Amino acid sequence: MTARRGKKRGTGNLRSVDVPAPPTSFLGPRPLRDAEFRQAVGAVDFAVEARYAWDAGVAVGEYLRGLKRGVILGRECRGCRRILVPPRMFCEECFRPTDRWVEAEDTGTVNTFSICYIRWDMVPLKEPEIPFVLDIDGASPGMGFMHKLGEVRPDDVRIGLEVEAVWKPEEEREGSILDIRYFRPRDASARKGARRASVRKKTSASRRKTSVGGA
Amino acid sequence: MFEKVSDPKDVILVEGQIPIRHRYTPGVAGEAFFTALRDRGRFVASRCDSCAVTYCPPRLFCERCFDGPLEADVEVGPEGTVESFSVGYTGLEGEPLDEPVTVALVRLDGADTVLVHFLVDSDHLMIGQKVRPAFLPKGKRTGSILDLRGFTPAE
Numbered sequence: 001m002t003a004r005r006g007k008k009r010g011t012g013n014l015r016s017v018d019v020p021a022p023p024t025s026f027l028g029p030r031p032l033r034d035a036e037f038r039q040a041v042g043a044v045d046f047a048v049e050a051r052y053a054w055d056a057g058v059a060v061g062e063y064l065r066g067l068k069r070g071v072i073l074g075r076e077c078r079g080c081r082r083i084l085v086p087p088r089m090f091c092e093e094c095f096r097p098t099d100r101w102v103e104a105e106d107t108g109t110v111n112t113f114s115i116c117y118i119r120w121d122m123v124p125l126k127e128p129e130i131p132f133v134l135d136i137d138g139a140s141p142g143m144g145f146m147h148k149l150g151e152v153r154p155d156d157v158r159i160g161l162e163v164e165a166v167w168k169p170e171e172e173r174e175g176s177i178l179d180i181r182y183f184r185p186r187d188a189s190a191r192k193g194a195r196r197a198s199v200r201k202k203t204s205a206s207r208r209k210t211s212v213g214g215a
Numbered sequence: 216m217f218e219k220v221s222d223p224k225d226v227i228l229v230e231g232q233i234p235i236r237h238r239y240t241p242g243v244a245g246e247a248f249f250t251a252l253r254d255r256g257r258f259v260a261s262r263c264d265s266c267a268v269t270y271c272p273p274r275l276f277c278e279r280c281f282d283g284p285l286e287a288d289v290e291v292g293p294e295g296t297v298e299s300f301s302v303g304y305t306g307l308e309g310e311p312l313d314e315p316v317t318v319a320l321v322r323l324d325g326a327d328t329v330l331v332h333f334l335v336d337s338d339h340l341m342i343g344q345k346v347r348p349a350f351l352p353k354g355k356r357t358g359s360i361l362d363l364r365g366f367t368p369a370e
Binding site: 036051057 | 218227228229232241245248249
């Protein structure tokens with residue numbers, strides 16, 4: 001039908017070319033319904049086996065071993081005088097190998113954050129998770145990594161908030177970024193547990209209501 | 216100088232698995248095909264009259280002129296002709312098979328396109344060979360392409 005219309009209009013050299021157009025809208029009887037999706041005759045269910053093993057490499061390997069010991073390691077580049085955390089063996093600004101291992105602090109500030117009411121696989125969460133990007137103390141500005149915040153009410157999180165690592169006990173650490181449980185405000189009065197339980201319950205309940213309505 | 220990992224025990228491997236599941240539904244024409252296969256042991260096809268092409272398995276749209284929707288209402292086969300075949304000695308994961316499998320392109324009588332399936336119970340393979348379908352018994356069919364065990368020589 002589209003082709004015929006094109007012919008009638010006549011577009012120079014294309015006049016004689018009868019080019020059919022692919023369908024631009026759904027032309028079936030109607031979209032698939034949920035029950036039909038589940039009961040479709042001839043449906044094939046398949047799970048791809050997508051296993052992987054990622055080699056952490058020299059720099060991140062040492063970094064993970066450092067976490068097991070309870071230290072956050074970085075690399076210093078003497079070319080640009082930056083301290084890189086997480087460490088890399090090669091400076092991407094100077095195009096030269098980095099020079100030495102340094103220990104960063106396990107404190108820093110919130111660079112940016114997000115309040116998540118669903119898990120990565122879209123399961124709703126009652127208590128939100130607060131992933132954030134850390135600017136770590138003892139490294140160059142903008143250096144740090146992603147982790148999550150704890151012991152803090154979502155409304156109290158601010159960019160620039162000073163935070164500190166809460167480590168797992170040494171015997172539970174396994175050389176993973178999760179050897180740090182989470183980061184919490186350095187200022188004890190800004191922590192969630194600092195308020196009276198009854199007050200906290202009330203405010204968090206009313207806040208939840210607002211956030212649901214606003215979402 | 217770069218530091219290097221010289222002891223394999225120092226390599227830190229992070230292992231994981233990405234969960235990927237999917238369900239493929241064969242669509243309007245595909246469902247008609249599998250329903251006929253399961254309930255009646257027959258092959259249905261769809262025909263585009265302007266191209267004079269009969270598709271089996273049926274398509275909802277003609278892939279030559281985009282005409283559609285086509286109806287999956289033409290019956291083809293059940294006998295057909297081997298257009299090509301391949302003998303496989305390894306499985307999907309590359310594992311050696313005890314018995315080789317033969318996968319063939321079968322053009323059912325009355326159709327212009329081919330169906331991919333196994334050739335079974337066949338010692339002598341030949342392009343152009345006439346074949347007929349070998350179905351599972353009716354009670355065991357589930358609406359899968361494997362309701363058909365494969366094709367076997369017609370004679």
